[in-house]
Amino acid sequence: DTEVTQTPKHLVMGMTNKKSLKCEQHMGHRAMYWYKQKAKKPPELMFVYSYEKLSINESVPSRFSPECPNSSLLNLHLHALQPEDSALYLCASSQDKLADYEQYFGPGTRLTVT
């Protein structure tokens, strides 16, 4: 079962709000990822967690704060976002962070910042 789940599916938030996106996988994968995708563009990597430790931060602004509470869960905490942060936020997981392993994506959270 190659399933990654994400909640919520849609989120509308104001620029002063604090919200969190959640991602869960039960495939025993040890690497998890956050991507941001704007319309008609490919996904852009934001963060990589490997064995619950932050491995890669692609110079993402501090208004995005990732958290990996355990090997199955990945959160993305949002605070003081800008309208240009509106996008599809995708979570993915892979068996390990080595290059050979396929990444499986969740359905995404469509975020609108007003």
Add this chain to the structure above:
Amino acid sequence: RKEVEQDPGPFNVPEGATVAFNCTYSNSASQSFFWYRQDGRKEPRLLWAVYSGGSEDGRFTAQLNRASQYISLLIRDSKLSDSATYLCVVSFTGGGNKLTFGTGTQLKVEL
């Protein structure tokens, strides 16, 4: 030069046609190669992991040419349900499974 290059399309083809997607990559240390498809506003779904040479599965054939740094995906007897954006994706040794995406090629299969 972009790290992963694809023709953005769109490719508009009639049902039953054969269509080929080509992709070139610039990093010779690239190690793993994937094709994902993305339907509209949905998430990318893994279609194929291409490890060496070529492989075939039903209507689909994927090829990897490391010497030319080139990957391809061939779809035969295309169906309406094949309409999607096809993303060429590459990861390389030392990149920590950091995927590099092409811009994607949009395919529209028409009656």
